[in-house]
């Protein structure tokens with residue numbers, strides 16, 4: 001079972017992180033992978049009632065990886081924590097499947113209270129570096145949280161939020177479920193403003209060339225007629 005999870009995780013890192021060149025590299029050099037695998041053990045201990053052992057186990061993982069995940073936190077499948085250092089995931093946080101987190105993100109508490117006090121993150125959510133998601137709020141499926149955002153309100157599905165406090169950006173990007181953009185940025189040339197400008201310049205140039213050709217041919221025609229007269 002653990003081996004199956006490990007294989008799935010290694011495959012996910014290789015598919016989603018352009019920097020991952022081999023499975024061995026992922027196994028050896030990705031603290032996010034180590035932290036999530038370790039969390040499975042700590043979470044198991046927590047659920048079996050070995051609370052102190054679970055806390056101590058996750059504390060060792062924090063020493064080793066720089067990633068702090070409370071053993072009671074519920075993590076979905078194929079979670080990637082890229083770079084990882086400084087990540088904090090609190091006790092009542094819940095994370096769906098196929099999420100992608102960068103370093104220094106916090107799924108934390110907005111105000112100290114008992115019970116559910118950390119966020120619930122849906123499936124396929126990207127959380128940019130340094131973002132803080134605070135309180136028992138819900139982040140919908142396919143949402144994207146910009147780097148350094150501070151999120152204190154619920155985020156609807158398929159929405160990108162940025163800033164402090166985080167607000168939705170104007171447009172919703174249609175995203176195919178099978179495509180993944182590792183930096184939250186679409187790798188679609190049609191959305192590149194520079195390419196768009198270049199296309200415009202090229203069209204203008206073609207039109208100018210056509211006009212020059214027309215003028216030249218009209219000039220030649222005129223000259224031939226004058227010579228004939």
Ligand SMILES: CC(C)(COP(=O)(O)OP(=O)(O)OC[C@H]1O[C@@H](n2cnc3c(N)ncnc32)[C@H](O)[C@@H]1OP(=O)(O)O)[C@@H](O)C(=O)NCCC(=O)NCCS
Pocket residue numbers: 083102127128129144145146147148149160161162163169170173183184185186
């Ligand atoms: C938020 C993010 C996903 C936006 O991607 P997007 O949907 O393609 O949005 P755009 O880049 O078109 O930006 C939309 C608007 O939000 C602004 N914006 C984008 N990211 C922002 C951020 N982190 N903070 C504040 N504003 C941001 C843009 O300037 C733009 O503003 P405008 O409409 O006034 O021009 C992306 O910018 C991001 O932060 N990704 C995380 C990357 C990361 O953490 N990398 C770490 C690698 S080590």
